[in-house]
Amino acid sequence: MLAFLEYLEEERHNTVRSRNARLASIRSFLRFAVLQEPAALPTIHRVLAILLKRCDKPLLGYLTRDEIQAILSAPDTATWPGRRDHALLLTLYNTGARVSEAAGITVADVTFEGSASIRIHGKGRKDRLVPLWRTTMQQIREWLPEVNSAPERPLFPSRFGSPLTRSAITERLQRAVRSATATCPQLAGRRISPHTLRHSTAMHLLQSGVDISVICSVVGT
Structure with missing residues (x-):
C-alpha cells in the first residue's frame, strides 16, 4: 500500500x-x-494505520464587484437561455447558494409579498430564507412568465423543463466567464466556480460591514 x-x-x-x-x-x-x-x-x-499527509489548503479566491458585474452582464438576454442564465447567476450571487441548492430552487420558493425573498433548501434539510435585492427581484419577476409557473416546477429549468444539473449550472457560469473576459481581461485564466460566487457574496457582505453572524445566516454554513 x-x-x-x-x-x-x-x-x-x-x-x-x-x-x-x-x-x-x-x-x-x-x-x-x-x-x-x-x-x-x-x-x-x-x-x-497509514496516516494522511499534511498539505496546505489553498485559499479560495473571490471576485471583485466589477468582475461580478462583468459576469452577470455576459449572458445574451435577447435569448431564452441568456435570460435564464442572467437570472440564475444573479440569484447565485444574491443568495450565496451552493450549486446543488440553486439546482433545487422551485417556483414556490420565491415570494414577493412583504419583503421579497427566496427559500434555499440547504444541507441537512436546513432551509434558510434569503432576502432578494431589488435587482434580483425584478429579474425573477420578468423571468417567471417564461417558465412553467406550477409551484413545484424548477425556477431555472433546462430547455426540456427539467431542473438544471449541477454540472449544467457550472458550465453556464464558465460560459459567462469566457464571454466576460472580453470586457474584464483579468478574468482570463481564472478558475471560477459557483463556489467562487458564494465566497464572493460572503466577502462583499463582510466588506460592507455586515455582521458575520448575519452572513452565516444568509449563505449558510
Whole structure:
C-alpha cells in the first residue's frame, strides 16, 4: 500500500490531496471488508494505520464587484437561455447558494409579498430564507412568465423543463466567464466556480460591514 501511494506521487504526479483522497477511499472499503473477512483484520489494521499527509489548503479566491458585474452582464438576454442564465447567476450571487441548492430552487420558493425573498433548501434539510435585492427581484419577476409557473416546477429549468444539473449550472457560469473576459481581461485564466460566487457574496457582505453572524445566516454554513 505504501508503494502504491508513493507511485501515485512519484510517477503519476498526483498531488498530496489526490493521494489522500485515494487513501481515504481505500480506508472506507477496508472498514467494510473487515466485517466480511475478519481473518484479514491484522493486515487491514496496518493499512488503516497509514496516516494522511499534511498539505496546505489553498485559499479560495473571490471576485471583485466589477468582475461580478462583468459576469452577470455576459449572458445574451435577447435569448431564452441568456435570460435564464442572467437570472440564475444573479440569484447565485444574491443568495450565496451552493450549486446543488440553486439546482433545487422551485417556483414556490420565491415570494414577493412583504419583503421579497427566496427559500434555499440547504444541507441537512436546513432551509434558510434569503432576502432578494431589488435587482434580483425584478429579474425573477420578468423571468417567471417564461417558465412553467406550477409551484413545484424548477425556477431555472433546462430547455426540456427539467431542473438544471449541477454540472449544467457550472458550465453556464464558465460560459459567462469566457464571454466576460472580453470586457474584464483579468478574468482570463481564472478558475471560477459557483463556489467562487458564494465566497464572493460572503466577502462583499463582510466588506460592507455586515455582521458575520448575519452572513452565516444568509449563505449558510
